[in-house]
Amino acid sequence: MAEHNPTQNQDQAQEQGRPVGRKSVKRLQASANATKFQKEWFHSVQERVRNGEPFALVSTDVPHEILRAMDIPYIVNQWWSSVSAAKQVTPRYLDLLEQNGYRRDLCNYCAQSLAAAMDPEPEKGAWGGLPKPTVLIGVTGCDAQEKIFDLMSKKFGVPLFFLDLPSPRVLTHKNWWEKMPHHWDELIEPHRIDLLVENYKELIRFLEIHTGRTFSETKLKQILDRANEQMEYKRKTRDLIAETSPAPVGISDTMPATMIPQWHRGSEDGVRMAKAMYEEVKERVENGEAAVPNERVRLMWIGLGLWFNMGFYQHFEDKYGVALTWSFYLGLASDAYARYGGEPLRQLAARFLGLDDVLRLPQMNVQWYVHEAKHNRMHGAVQLISPRCGGGGGGYFFKKAFADAGIPLLQIHANNVDASGFNEQEIIKQLEQFLENEIGVKPNA
Amino acid sequence: MALTGFAPLEEAYSDLHRAARERKQSGGKVIGCLGNDVPEELVIAAGMLPVRIYGDPAGGDAMAERYEKGFNPQYRSQFTRLLDGSYPYLDHLLVSNSSYIFLEMFYTLDMIRQTEPDMRVPDLYLYDCMMTRYRSSLMYNRDRLKELKQHLETWKGSAIGEQDIREAIRITNENRRLLRQLNELRLDRPRITGTQFLKAVITSAIMDRKAHSALLASCVNEAAGAAPLEGAKLFVTGSIQDHTYFYELVESCGAVIVGEDHDLGCRNYNSDIDESLDWVEGISDYYQFRTPSMHQSTVTERMKALTGEVKRSGAEGVIFYIYKSDDPALWEYPEERRALEEMGVPTLVLQNQPYGLDEAAASELRAKICEFVQQRVQGGNVRGRA
Numbered sequence: 001m002a003e004h005n006p007t008q009n010q011d012q013a014q015e016q017g018r019p020v021g022r023k024s025v026k027r028l029q030a031s032a033n034a035t036k037f038q039k040e041w042f043h044s045v046q047e048r049v050r051n052g053e054p055f056a057l058v059s060t061d062v063p064h065e066i067l068r069a070m071d072i073p074y075i076v077n078q079w080w081s082s083v084s085a086a087k088q089v090t091p092r093y094l095d096l097l098e099q100n101g102y103r104r105d106l107c108n109y110c111a112q113s114l115a116a117a118m119d120p121e122p123e124k125g126a127w128g129g130l131p132k133p134t135v136l137i138g139v140t141g142c143d144a145q146e147k148i149f150d151l152m153s154k155k156f157g158v159p160l161f162f163l164d165l166p167s168p169r170v171l172t173h174k175n176w177w178e179k180m181p182h183h184w185d186e187l188i189e190p191h192r193i194d195l196l197v198e199n200y201k202e203l204i205r206f207l208e209i210h211t212g213r214t215f216s217e218t219k220l221k222q223i224l225d226r227a228n229e230q231m232e233y234k235r236k237t238r239d240l241i242a243e244t245s246p247a248p249v250g251i252s253d254t255m256p257a258t259m260i261p262q263w264h265r266g267s268e269d270g271v272r273m274a275k276a277m278y279e280e281v282k283e284r285v286e287n288g289e290a291a292v293p294n295e296r297v298r299l300m301w302i303g304l305g306l307w308f309n310m311g312f313y314q315h316f317e318d319k320y321g322v323a324l325t326w327s328f329y330l331g332l333a334s335d336a337y338a339r340y341g342g343e344p345l346r347q348l349a350a351r352f353l354g355l356d357d358v359l360r361l362p363q364m365n366v367q368w369y370v371h372e373a374k375h376n377r378m379h380g381a382v383q384l385i386s387p388r389c390g391g392g393g394g395g396y397f398f399k400k401a402f403a404d405a406g407i408p409l410l411q412i413h414a415n416n417v418d419a420s421g422f423n424e425q426e427i428i429k430q431l432e433q434f435l436e437n438e439i440g441v442k443p444n445a
Numbered sequence: 446m447a448l449t450g451f452a453p454l455e456e457a458y459s460d461l462h463r464a465a466r467e468r469k470q471s472g473g474k475v476i477g478c479l480g481n482d483v484p485e486e487l488v489i490a491a492g493m494l495p496v497r498i499y500g501d502p503a504g505g506d507a508m509a510e511r512y513e514k515g516f517n518p519q520y521r522s523q524f525t526r527l528l529d530g531s532y533p534y535l536d537h538l539l540v541s542n543s544s545y546i547f548l549e550m551f552y553t554l555d556m557i558r559q560t561e562p563d564m565r566v567p568d569l570y571l572y573d574c575m576m577t578r579y580r581s582s583l584m585y586n587r588d589r590l591k592e593l594k595q596h597l598e599t600w601k602g603s604a605i606g607e608q609d610i611r612e613a614i615r616i617t618n619e620n621r622r623l624l625r626q627l628n629e630l631r632l633d634r635p636r637i638t639g640t641q642f643l644k645a646v647i648t649s650a651i652m653d654r655k656a657h658s659a660l661l662a663s664c665v666n667e668a669a670g671a672a673p674l675e676g677a678k679l680f681v682t683g684s685i686q687d688h689t690y691f692y693e694l695v696e697s698c699g700a701v702i703v704g705e706d707h708d709l710g711c712r713n714y715n716s717d718i719d720e721s722l723d724w725v726e727g728i729s730d731y732y733q734f735r736t737p738s739m740h741q742s743t744v745t746e747r748m749k750a751l752t753g754e755v756k757r758s759g760a761e762g763v764i765f766y767i768y769k770s771d772d773p774a775l776w777e778y779p780e781e782r783r784a785l786e787e788m789g790v791p792t793l794v795l796q797n798q799p800y801g802l803d804e805a806a807a808s809e810l811r812a813k814i815c816e817f818v819q820q821r822v823q824g825g826n827v828r829g830r831a
């Protein structure tokens with residue numbers, strides 16, 4: 001399969017007058033290495049699929065650890081959206097969705113793989129295109145995602161498995177991040193874990209039938225241990241960044257350096273990449289190297305990353321000495337994934353239930369964001385609210401909690417995958433006004 | 446000739462809160478039900494009145510705006526009603542996990558309750574039902590159903606007897622049976638309008654169910670002898686219709702709505718709870734396996750159900766009426782539309798629609814619907830009824 005040149009997509013987009021994003025400048029070797037590794041790994045997945053191995057396309061909240069324990073290569077649907085956005089393939093995919101009767105503005109973070117399934121020239125996708133999966137695995141939490149996975153199942157002509165997402169009734173877990181790793185059984189209602197464990201057993205049987213692979217409990221235990229080790233490196237990295245001024249790295253580096261290993265969670269590569277990131281950040285701290293040497297303001301980025309425009313953040317570094325040092329990718333890796341003790345499948349269920357609770361429930365996430373803002377000594381925070389996704393609302397409690405904590409918060413509305421609706425000048429203007437009026441920083445002389 | 450038997454239902458529809466106020470005045474308890482899968486049988490068995498939370502197309506969405514909810518406009522209206530004093534009589538609010546939207550409402554309301562007591566959010570309970578049709582989901586729901594019963598017992602202050610539950614099941618089954626009978630009078634040669642039928646379904650979820658059944662019985666008797674209505678027979682799918690603006694508009698275009706599969710449509714009456722089963726099995730099976738809602742279902746399941754219902758209703762055309770930001774509906778309609786057109790059933794897709802209809806919006810829509818009815822529907826004015 002010939003790889004399509006992504007710059008061709010950029011050229012086409014420019015010819016058609018569509019906006020394209022900017023690439024970020026990487027300071028962290030670990031980040032560049034992770035990106036390089038990911039591309040090579042992706043090509044190895046394509047090769048394995050060409051050689052007849054099974055391949056799973058899954059939602060982000062599916063327990064990858066099970067697939068790893070069965071040696072089934074997998075790709076995460078939402079990752080495919082972000083890489084498609086970064087490689088400027090999204091406009092092509094949106095055209096395909098539109099040609100098949102679907103709106104361009106629907107669920108962009110989840111629908112790019114469906115577009116790939118419709119693509120008569122799949123090799124034009126990022127890095128040579130998404131291989132055809134053997135199985136699909138989705139989660140029922142989102143009404144739209146359930147339909148997208150079903151449509152993909154029909155388009156690809158492959159079987160689909162859904163995991164349930166039971167929800168909590170007990171909602172007052174103050175400082176949950178202190179308790180969650182070792183005392184998750186006290187925070188997550190046991191009946192929810194029971195259901196997910198049963199789902200996982202059903203999933204394993206489904207995978208055994210449809211891929212011919214076998215499941216190893218021993219391997220799973222090793223994977224869980226390695227995942228915890230990986231997250232420990234993330235936590236130590238986050239803490240180093242939190243405690244150091246000027247910050248050794250910004251989110252243009254930590255987002256890819258966190259998320260790429262996250263897709264390899266529990267593998268030796270995942271641990272190696274997390275460790276390399278930590279050691280490099282530590283070295284930068286020891287050498288006094290900074291992301292923004294004249295750091296005047298530390299900002300946190302709440303919400304999804306602008307994957308098509310990772311260079312966007314650097315404008316503020318140059319103009320205002322703003323160090324965007326915190327994103328929830330590293331924050332969640334540090335506080336929301338590690339789980340110790342218990343039966344392996346229960347531990348795994350606790351990881352995903354707890355993580356999902358943190359992402360969805362204002363009772364859990366608002367207090368954590370404020371805690372992290374203080375821990376990371378933030379002067380302010382920017383929250384990206386993606387239109388439509390999850391209702392596209394939900395900033396009220398953030399605003400209130402940040403106001404109570406005396407930390408200025410700016411909420412911006414933008415699509416994190418589709419560049420076409422991204423009015424960069426307008427958002428830059430909003431952010432500059434926020435910096436100057438709410439935080440009180442002026443442009444560098 | 447107007448059907449006088451419908452007058453009490455019309456009255457109940459014109460004041461959706463009357464039955465609840467009367468229950469409160471007589472010392473009873475009223476439980477708000479948010480989400481489309483609250484097992485109302487248990488509420489009735491506890492001696493309380495289950496009242497479905499509806500939006501109000503004329504009431505605005507100030508609270509959704511205040512709390513920055515990005516829901517579709519019908520949910521924004523429902524959310525607003527719960528906070529703007531429209532439901533002052535609720536003793537408690539039961540929320541079913543029928544969609545991530547209802548879950549988000551539950552968590553938001555809980556957060557408001559914790560942090561802003563002046564907003565007077567009623568005491569809340571989440572019935573965490575799984576909607577997939579797997580065995581594990583069903584067994585999970587059975588346990589949650591038993592927990593819900595225990596919780597209702599704390600609200601009631603005493604135990605709920607098995608006989609009380611059996612009687613409640615009998616009452617709700619009777620109500621469904623009568624709704625089915627009334628629905629039959631829309632088919633073939635319609636004797637009632639879709640608007641009248643929608644009012645019957647809407648009021649069935651807010652009134653004392655026995656009293657509602659008595660009204661339905663008299664409507665069925667009278668309508669059975671009524672003269673058939675003229676007009677193209679249409680089916681409505683897409684977003685939930687919890688008021689009659691859109692139905693009235695469609696039926697003013699020379700059409701009769703003979704079926705619908707939104708959350709106030711056929712799934713409310715086209716099957717019963719098996720009274721021969723243990724109550725936990727009967728109730729859980731019913732809610733799990735009835736016609737799927739647009740939420741928490743696949744396109745495949747919905748398409749199969751929709752095409753079946755359209756055939757059964759004898760509809761000559763289908764209108765997809767989809768509110769702004771109702772994303773699940775937008776993912777469904779392209780495949781459903783293709784399937785219907787292949788069956789020879791013409792379709793009209795109206796998307797990005799508002800929840801209420803002002804004069805300008807209504808006039809624009811009316812023109813589109815009239816054109817569809819006249820140009821494309823077999824029973825429309827152009828070709829006429831065979």
